[in-house]
Amino acid sequence: MPLLPDEILRRLSDRFGDKVRPGKSPGSGQVIALVAREHIRPILAHLRDDPELAFDFLVDVTAVDHLQLELPEMEGHRFAVVYILRSLRRNHIFEVKARVPEDDPVIPSVQDLWKSALWGEREAHDMYGIEFEGNPDMRRLLMPEDYPGFPLRKDYPLRGRGERDAFPQYRPPRISAGSGEAKETAP
Amino acid sequence: MGIEKIFGDSVITTSVQAVVNWARKNALWPMPFGTACCAIEMMATLSGRYDMSRFGAEVIRFSPRQSDLMIVSGRISIKMMSVLLKIWEQMPEPKWCISMGACASSGGVFDTYTLVQGVDQFLPVHVYIPGCPPRPESLLDALLKIREIVDGTVANAGVSPETVPEPVKGST
Numbered sequence: 550m551p552l553l554p555d556e557i558l559r560r561l562s563d564r565f566g567d568k569v570r571p572g573k574s575p576g577s578g579q580v581i582a583l584v585a586r587e588h589i590r591p592i593l594a595h596l597r598d599d600p601e602l603a604f605d606f607l608v609d610v611t612a613v614d615h616l617q618l619e620l621p622e623m624e625g626h627r628f629a630v631v632y633i634l635r636s637l638r639r640n641h642i643f644e645v646k647a648r649v650p651e652d653d654p655v656i657p658s659v660q661d662l663w664k665s666a667l668w669g670e671r672e673a674h675d676m677y678g679i680e681f682e683g684n685p686d687m688r689r690l691l692m693p694e695d696y697p698g699f700p701l702r703k704d705y706p707l708r709g710r711g712e713r714d715a716f717p718q719y720r721p722p723r724i725s726a727g728s729g730e731a732k733e734t735a736p
Numbered sequence: 737m738g739i740e741k742i743f744g745d746s747v748i749t750t751s752v753q754a755v756v757n758w759a760r761k762n763a764l765w766p767m768p769f770g771t772a773c774c775a776i777e778m779m780a781t782l783s784g785r786y787d788m789s790r791f792g793a794e795v796i797r798f799s800p801r802q803s804d805l806m807i808v809s810g811r812i813s814i815k816m817m818s819v820l821l822k823i824w825e826q827m828p829e830p831k832w833c834i835s836m837g838a839c840a841s842s843g844g845v846f847d848t849y850t851l852v853q854g855v856d857q858f859l860p861v862h863v864y865i866p867g868c869p870p871r872p873e874s875l876l877d878a879l880l881k882i883r884e885i886v887d888g889t890v891a892n893a894g895v896s897p898e899t900v901p902e903p904v905k906g907s908t
Contacts, residue, residue, distance in 0.1 A: 696814075700849050706849070707847070708848065709850070713852060716814050
């Protein structure tokens, strides 16, 4: 039988006590769980391994910047890492949010619990600059490797900071008149 | 000319360059650089209803080394710009470039951190097509304009790497 989010949250609270706080998704109003980043791995491992919960599929890992949306349950933390979980066996969904502070944006990776976290965490790192400790591949996913900013942070201007005009682009090799050899010009 | 007086209407005289231009303009081989919805319109232009082969440009080449007309159709991000430049460099000369649609010409509605605001900052564009996306008739019109440009080409005056413009810094 599928479980409703309220029931899943109640079971989490029974097991982990006040490490799990109730919250609401700002968009859909769905009940979610808010946790501190220190407890994210045991709680997610429980959600995966408990036979009644059985969340065998991590739909997405992403992040939210609460710079302009201050919620009391964020307790002054700027970032929230969001884990959207689905159980294909039990046919229910649940959402867990972990608070991450601005001055130390680090959170443990869950790529050993679900392989699909590998790219989700990479994208969240690319867009928000959050480090996922334990993820073996923290290269940028979408932006160019040498891009200086984190574009989905709310204090990042939409038009960028001039990167689109001043990026180091490929310059063609120029053929000098005498030697007939191609020379790479400096970028 | 004297030869025509002797042979009458059975002989015409011309320059080699005029013959070369005539051959080139009737057999443009496009390199499609389709990255967005403009590419769909480009496919429609190639298909039977609009039929780009009426103007001899139906031989789409996915190898830049066999093509002489670059059609940039779609958004070009910072990451894609170096790829586009490399492909442009691989095309043999003489070569021409169409910037198709608002995104390729000016960034379009994507006035954002990652999108190049016009490929003409990095490529020598011969014909711009407005529209979002342009209709196939517009692409055909651009092709006809390219044919006129090809027709007026003089020998050894193709696009060389030196004519690639320097990017306009801080223009946006």
